[in-house]
Amino acid sequence: MKLLNEYIDAYLTTIKYLDDVVSEPAMEFGLSFEQYLIMHNVAHHHSGLTLTEIVESRNVTRAAISRQIKMLLRKQYIYQVPDRHDRRRMLLYLTPEGREVEQVVTERVQRRFEGWVESFGEESAKRGLRMLRLIEQKIVSKSRARIRARQLMM
Numbered sequence: 001m002k003l004l005n006e007y008i009d010a011y012l013t014t015i016k017y018l019d020d021v022v023s024e025p026a027m028e029f030g031l032s033f034e035q036y037l038i039m040h041n042v043a044h045h046h047s048g049l050t051l052t053e054i055v056e057s058r059n060v061t062r063a064a065i066s067r068q069i070k071m072l073l074r075k076q077y078i079y080q081v082p083d084r085h086d087r088r089r090m091l092l093y094l095t096p097e098g099r100e101v102e103q104v105v106t107e108r109v110q111r112r113f114e115g116w117v118e119s120f121g122e123e124s125a126k127r128g129l130r131m132l133r134l135i136e137q138k139i140v141s142k143s144r145a146r147i148r149a150r151q152l153m154m
Contacts, residue, residue, distance in 0.1 A: 042092050047091075051069060
């Protein structure tokens with residue numbers, strides 16, 4: 001029980017707060033970190049990106065991504081056009097303002113991350129990353145698969 005309490009404490013004081021720390025560079029533009037990540041993905045797909053591709057790469061629900069995209073459309077950071085080959089598919093692109101915002105936030109996130117690596121040292125940062133990936137592989141992905149299986153049975 002003691003170890004469980006320590007994990008919960010670490011989550012509440014570190015990992016949960018980490019989202020706020022990472023989100024801060026995007027706040028000036030009224031963006032959540034999730035919205036910035038969508039913009040970042042769109043910026044690196046010059047042939048356009050679909051909502052479905054974002055959902056698949058993020059392992060989140062279609063509704064969650066759809067809400068984020070609606071906000072980005074409203075802020076006029078992205079726009080969508082029908083795919084020439086399949087008009088049912090909508091391709092997402094950054095507007096000129098969206099491209100500018102994405103670049104500024106990316107630079108800020110990069111500087112912040114470089115400060116973390118400098119603070120930890122590169123080897124410690126790599127060990128931390130390996131541990132996070134191991135947690136995802138051994139715990140998160142298995143839990144996600146069980147949840148999906150239950151949802152399919154309903």
